[in-house]
Amino acid sequence: MAQTSDKAGQTFAHYWKQNLRAWGMWYRQSPGFFASTLLSSAGGGLAPYLTIWLSAQIISELAGGRDARRLAFWAALTVGVTALLALANGALNRWQEYERSRLSAVRFRPLADKMLTLDYAQMDCQEVQDLYSQIGQNDNWGGYGLYQTLQLFPYFCKGAVQVLGGIGFTLPLFLTDLPADSPLSFLNSPLALVAVLTAMVLVVVLSSLCDGKATLMLTKEAETFTFGNRIFGFYGFRLVGDRKRAGDLRIYQQLKNVGTPLLSDPASLPFFPGSSVSKLSKGRVGLLFGLCQSLTAVMTCAVYLFVCLKSWGGAFDVGLVARYVGSATQLFGGISLLLQTLSKVRVNGNFLDTTFRFLDLPNPMYQGSLTTEKRSDRNYQVEFRDVSFRYPGSDRWALRHVNIRFRIGRRLAVVGPNGSGKTTFIKLLCRLYDPTEGEILLNGIDIRKYRYDEYLALFSVVFQDFKLLALPLGENVAGAADYDRPRAERCLRDAGFGDRLDAMPHGLDTYLYKDLDKEGVDISGGEAQKIAIARALYKDAPFLVLDEPTAALDPIAEAEVYASFDAIAGDKTAIYISHRLSSCKFCDAIAVFDGGAIVQTGRHDDLVADETGLYHKLWQAQAQYYTQ
Structure with missing residues (x-):
């Protein structure tokens, strides 16, 4: 209006x-x-x-x-x-x-x-x-x-x-x-x-x-x-x-x-x-x-x-x-x-x-003063302690009484139906929102007490609705005009973008899209997703969060990414939101969300074996199209 x-x-x-x-x-x-x-x-x-x-x-x-x-x-x-x-x-x-x-x-x-x-x-x-x-x-x-x-x-x-x-x-x-x-x-x-x-x-x-x-x-x-x-x-x-x-x-x-x-x-x-x-x-x-x-x-x-x-x-x-x-x-x-x-x-x-x-709009979110400890061993422990959350203006709980602790260097998969609270869980983890109730702890201290910019630096995230800019490929990966070119190229190859990179006319200097350069190249949704993953790897943060990281990839490309991803993530703590339960097999733990709460946790084999659980139901719903 x-x-x-x-x-x-x-x-x-x-x-x-x-x-x-x-x-x-x-x-x-x-x-x-x-x-x-x-x-x-x-x-x-x-x-x-x-x-x-x-x-x-x-x-x-x-x-x-x-x-x-x-x-x-x-x-x-x-x-x-x-x-x-x-x-x-x-x-x-x-x-x-x-x-x-x-x-x-x-x-x-x-x-x-x-x-x-x-x-x-x-x-x-x-x-x-x-x-x-x-x-x-x-x-x-x-x-x-x-x-x-x-x-x-x-x-x-x-x-x-x-x-x-x-x-x-x-x-x-x-x-x-x-x-x-x-x-x-x-x-x-x-x-x-x-x-x-x-x-x-x-x-x-x-x-x-x-x-x-x-x-x-x-x-x-x-x-x-x-x-x-x-x-x-x-x-x-x-x-x-x-x-x-x-x-x-x-x-x-x-x-x-x-x-x-x-x-x-x-x-x-x-x-x-x-x-x-x-x-x-x-x-x-x-x-x-x-x-x-x-x-x-x-x-x-x-x-x-x-x-x-x-x-x-x-x-x-x-x-x-x-x-x-x-x-x-x-x-x-x-x-x-x-x-x-x-x-x-x-x-x-x-x-x-x-x-x-x-x-003149104020920023009401509390900006802490504690510095996050710079640890070479990446030993950062995050815990959700009885966390509940409602979006502003809503009377519906998006998350309710969530309790979970991340084990350092492990792979956690977050699964569940649409609207079950998975993306909200990630937004709270990254402190894009603060909990309505409960607290989130980093190494035993409420994350609200840490300096906001330093806390954000702990996370590399590929959101489901990520965006790339009409700038050279290398700048998209690094998020800066001046960057480490060998590192950017290595991250692209680790993310499965190597063959496409070799075919680009100007390598890392090739513009994406034609908005600013008539010689810019158009890329597919799957290729864009690989660049976004490379961007997350380039930041090299202790926590790697991927929201539907292979949604735009074909099954073969998806298998290739997951086959190499454990080595790519290295000593990082990796968190995946995924609807394809086959991608959860390599994870150390799986958290199953439903109705804003965690209803199951465990490894893939154990959860599939529990025929009364939601994970088994979701697995069977997907597996039937392949087994038939």
């Missing part, structure tokens, strides 16, 4: 504070962007005033003495100053664009860094996922959120410079009196000047209010815009361009049969004629934007009228008409730009609230 409207009770001061916080975050990443923007805005905002002033000198001379030397001087000065300003502003703008492009490349970095540093339990929470998704949707449809503050900063600076410069250049217009005998001498009255200024400022303010109101009305349709982007993104890009869906699309004519009712009815799409956004744009929003432009034109006419009346009345010559008209127009344009920018700050403040609500 996208963030939509102004929150009740929030003041502009609150939104301005949020905006300043965002600028502070960007400043720490790139001070150069703010320096270049300030200088570029100063140059771009003041350049028109200098050009207007020089042009006024030329016009005054043409309307007065027409001295050739003076005209040549002013003309040469105007050309020279204009050229220098153009060069300086061009260089400053180039610098600013360079700095902006650098920030644009890392626009999502603050959000990504936060997501990576969140406790796993926090990151895995659906509310946090929804909040993160909402931030991305807000940025996608309207650029709202953190990145919008980068867009607003140049406008704010330019508007401020225009206002300050305009006051200096325009102030004499209101301070220069008409001759006493002029029929327009009433314009010298302070009341008349206040009335004129008030009228001009009022027009500018009304114009800015119209623009802000229209923008705010559009942001209230954020959910509609987001839905539209999701439709076009899914049907226009992901669906038709996804090779994995290509077969189904053609065999079942899915896009025609499923997508047609939605895509064939323009009124059902957010941006087509007849939609709510279209009606709004043609109605109130369109009228407000039109009124904004009309009021700007009225203000310009008022400036011309006032300046020309004062010149006609004898307050100044015709040369100053050009100066005052130009500078006053720039001044009120700056006021309008500044007010519109501040209005957008208020609108964007709603979306910043969502962003900072995510960035």
Whole structure:
């Protein structure tokens, strides 16, 4: 669900504070962007005033003495100053664009860094996922959120410079009196000047209010815009361009049969004629934007009228008409730009609230202080002592009263039906979650007392839903750009990937997939699983945990992996989650899970012989397809 409207009770001061916080975050990443923007805005905002002033000198001379030397001087000065300003502003703008492009490349970095540093339990929470998704949707449809503050900063600076410069250049217009005998001498009255200024400022303010109101009305349709982007993104890009869906699309004519009712009815799409956004744009929003432009034109006419009346009345010559008209127009344009920018700050403040609500999420998991003992003998003993666990927000126990101790250097298989608690057991072991009840001990000490990063370093895990990156093969194995190449190659061969490695065009430097390199290679699910196993071996941690390590392998490849795995694991404590009970034969112990509890433990032969046990039932269910 996208963030939509102004929150009740929030003041502009609150939104301005949020905006300043965002600028502070960007400043720490790139001070150069703010320096270049300030200088570029100063140059771009003041350049028109200098050009207007020089042009006024030329016009005054043409309307007065027409001295050739003076005209040549002013003309040469105007050309020279204009050229220098153009060069300086061009260089400053180039610098600013360079700095902006650098920030644009890392626009999502603050959000990504936060997501990576969140406790796993926090990151895995659906509310946090929804909040993160909402931030991305807000940025996608309207650029709202953190990145919008980068867009607003140049406008704010330019508007401020225009206002300050305009006051200096325009102030004499209101301070220069008409001759006493002029029929327009009433314009010298302070009341008349206040009335004129008030009228001009009022027009500018009304114009800015119209623009802000229209923008705010559009942001209230954020959910509609987001839905539209999701439709076009899914049907226009992901669906038709996804090779994995290509077969189904053609065999079942899915896009025609499923997508047609939605895509064939323009009124059902957010941006087509007849939609709510279209009606709004043609109605109130369109009228407000039109009124904004009309009021700007009225203000310009008022400036011309006032300046020309004062010149006609004898307050100044015709040369100053050009100066005052130009500078006053720039001044009120700056006021309008500044007010519109501040209005957008208020609108964007709603979306910043969502962003900072995510960035301010705490990490409630206790971070211990004890260091894990570095043992060359890998003699780490782990014990589950009456451990029970419920996922946050659930009233169902995922694990209940689990008691088990790992024997060092042994192989433990964890088996059981789907949903029996096997993966939850592994997540608790790795301290991705903390137990709801009971405790997990490492060498007799509660694992919550150890430093979190050091405890995680004890485990190499191949999760069932592991991911590989579109990077060179060696970097995928090592998890780093600089790595031990012979070690990475050895791990790949130990994991059964040797033949495929020899066939790769660039060996360890071969890119996986074609996302970043057109010469990248696509790999099968089984090959990807072998690379993931090699990655776990490369880490060389005391505990090796494999969640369905051979699920994507064919029976022959599976047999090869298990035949060599005992030697590969060496002195590590290996834990396997598996549905193929044949893979449990080589394990020293088997823990059978059912309904969140351990219902059986023992070796394969003993468990198969127990005809009343769950393991025997599972074994028979699989074996019948082979024995028949």
